Amino acid sequence: MNKEKMTNYRWVICAMIFIATTVNYLDRQVLSLTWDEFIKPEFHWNEINYGNITAVFAIVYAFAQLFAGRIVDKLGTKRGYTVSIAVWSLGACLHAICGVATEAHVGASSRMELLQATGDAALAISTFSVYMFMIARAILALGEGGNFPSAIKATAEYFPKKDRAFATSIFNSGSSIGALVAPLSIPLIAAKWGWEMAFLIIGALGFIWMGFWIFIYSKPSENKRVNAAELAYIEQDAAADAEFAKKTVEVQAADKEEKMSLGQVLKHKEAWAFILARFITDGVWWFFLFWTPSYLNTQFGIKTSDPLGIALIFVLYLITMLSIFGGKLPTIFMNRTGKDPYTSRTRAMLIFAFIPLVVLFAQPLGNITPWLPVICIGLAGAAHQSWSANLYTVGTDLFPKKAAATITGVCGMAAGISSFLFQQVAGHLFVFAGETNMRFMGFEGKPAGYFIMFCYCAVAYLIGWVVMKSLAPRYEPISE
Numbered sequence: 001m002n003k004e005k006m007t008n009y010r011w012v013i014c015a016m017i018f019i020a021t022t023v024n025y026l027d028r029q030v031l032s033l034t035w036d037e038f039i040k041p042e043f044h045w046n047e048i049n050y051g052n053i054t055a056v057f058a059i060v061y062a063f064a065q066l067f068a069g070r071i072v073d074k075l076g077t078k079r080g081y082t083v084s085i086a087v088w089s090l091g092a093c094l095h096a097i098c099g100v101a102t103e104a105h106v107g108a109s110s111r112m113e114l115l116q117a118t119g120d121a122a123l124a125i126s127t128f129s130v131y132m133f134m135i136a137r138a139i140l141a142l143g144e145g146g147n148f149p150s151a152i153k154a155t156a157e158y159f160p161k162k163d164r165a166f167a168t169s170i171f172n173s174g175s176s177i178g179a180l181v182a183p184l185s186i187p188l189i190a191a192k193w194g195w196e197m198a199f200l201i202i203g204a205l206g207f208i209w210m211g212f213w214i215f216i217y218s219k220p221s222e223n224k225r226v227n228a229a230e231l232a233y234i235e236q237d238a239a240a241d242a243e244f245a246k247k248t249v250e251v252q253a254a255d256k257e258e259k260m261s262l263g264q265v266l267k268h269k270e271a272w273a274f275i276l277a278r279f280i281t282d283g284v285w286w287f288f289l290f291w292t293p294s295y296l297n298t299q300f301g302i303k304t305s306d307p308l309g310i311a312l313i314f315v316l317y318l319i320t321m322l323s324i325f326g327g328k329l330p331t332i333f334m335n336r337t338g339k340d341p342y343t344s345r346t347r348a349m350l351i352f353a354f355i356p357l358v359v360l361f362a363q364p365l366g367n368i369t370p371w372l373p374v375i376c377i378g379l380a381g382a383a384h385q386s387w388s389a390n391l392y393t394v395g396t397d398l399f400p401k402k403a404a405a406t407i408t409g410v411c412g413m414a415a416g417i418s419s420f421l422f423q424q425v426a427g428h429l430f431v432f433a434g435e436t437n438m439r440f441m442g443f444e445g446k447p448a449g450y451f452i453m454f455c456y457c458a459v460a461y462l463i464g465w466v467v468m469k470s471l472a473p474r475y476e477p478i479s480e
Helices: 009-043 047-075 077-106 111-116 119-144 147-158 161-193 195-216 228-234 238-247 249-258 262-266 269-300 307-337 341-366 371-398 401-436 446-471
Strands: none
Touching (some): 009 047, 009 228, 009 269, 047 119, 047 147, 077 195, 161 195, 262 269, 269 371, 269 401, 269 446, 307 341
16 A cells, blocks of 8 residues: 655745745835935935834833743634734835825825925824834834744744754744845835835735635644645654653643742842843844945945945845854754853853954944945844844753743843844934034034944944853853
C-alpha cells in the first residue's frame, strides 16, 4: 500500500503571516515617508507636531504589547489575527480622512484654503489635524501590537518545534521586506494620487489579507486542506508534550504558586540592568525610523518622492538587514571560548555598541555626499537590531522562566517610554534650533539640532552597555 503523500499547507499559513508582517511594516512607514513633503505644508505642522504624533504611536504600541498576547490567546489564532489586522488597517485608513475632517472643522472648502491659511486659522488647522492624526495613530498602534503574538501562535499551531525557528525567521523577514518596499511605493503613490491615497491603498491591503485569512485559516485538525500525513507531521510533538506535562504537573503547579511578582523582579539590580539598557537605547531606533526621511529633506533638500530620495531610503533599510548576522556572533564566542551565554552575549553587544559611533561623522560627511550619512545611519540601525536581539535574551540568561514574561513586559514598557520621550525631545529640539538659528559644531539651525541628536545616538549603546555591566557584571543566575 502506497504511503499518503504529505500536503504542505503549513507553508501557505507561513506565507500568509509573512504577508501580514510586510503589510504591518508598510502601514507603520506611510506617515514618516509623507509628512514632510506632503502633509506638513497642508496642515502647517512643525517638528513638534510630528514628534507628538509619533510619540503617541510609540507609547500606545508599548501598552498594546502588554495585553495583546492575552487577547489573542482568548480569541484564538483565527479571530485574534483577524481583529488585530482589522484594527490596524482601520487606523491606517483613518489617516486619510484627517484632512476632510479638518476642512469641515475649520470651515474650509478646499485644500487650497488650508494651505493659504495664516495666523489663528493656521493654528486651528494645525491643532485639530494633529489631534486627528493622534487618534488614527493610536488605533494603528493598538492593532499592530497584536501582529507578533498572533503570528507566533499561528506558527506554534502549524509547525512542529524543530521547524518553528525557521518558519519564524521567514515571516519575521516580512518586516525587512516591508521596509524595503515602503520607499519604493509610498512616496510615488502620494506624489501621483495624494497622500490620502497612500494611507488608503496600504491600509486596504490589510483588509484584503483579512478576507483571505478568514477562508484560509482553521486549526490543522479541522482544516480539510491538511491531510493525515501532514497533520501527523505537525502534531509529532503532541505525544512527547503530553508525557512531559504528565511528569511535571506538580512542578508546574509549584511554579504557579512561586511565580515572581513585579516587586520581586524589580528588587534585583539585574532587572534594572536590562530595563535601563532598553530605556537608554530603544529610542534611537525609532528616531532613525521616523526622522530620517525628514532629515534628508531638511539637510539636503531631498524629497522622498525624488528618485534620489527613494534610492537613499531603500539603501538605508537594505544596510540594516546586515543585522541578521548579529545573532550568530554570541554563538561563535560560546563555541570558541566555552564561556557562558551571558558573557558571550555581552561581549558581542560591546562590539555592536561601538558601531553606532559612525553616526558622529554623518553630518560632516554629508558635506561630501548624502550617501555617506545614509550609510552611517544604516550601519547604526543594523547595530541596533543586533544589540536589541541579544538584549531580548540576556534577561532569560539570568532570570528563571517564571520571571521571563514579567521581565519582557517591563522592558517593553521602558522601551516605549524611551521612544515617547525621544520623539518629544527631537521635535522640540528641531523647532528650537530652527527658530534660534542654533549653532553646534559648525552647523546652524535644524542641521545643528540633528547633529546633537546624532551625538546621543552614537554613544547611547556604550552608555547602555556600561550601565548593564555595572548592575549585572557576571553570570549569576537568579533563583528567586
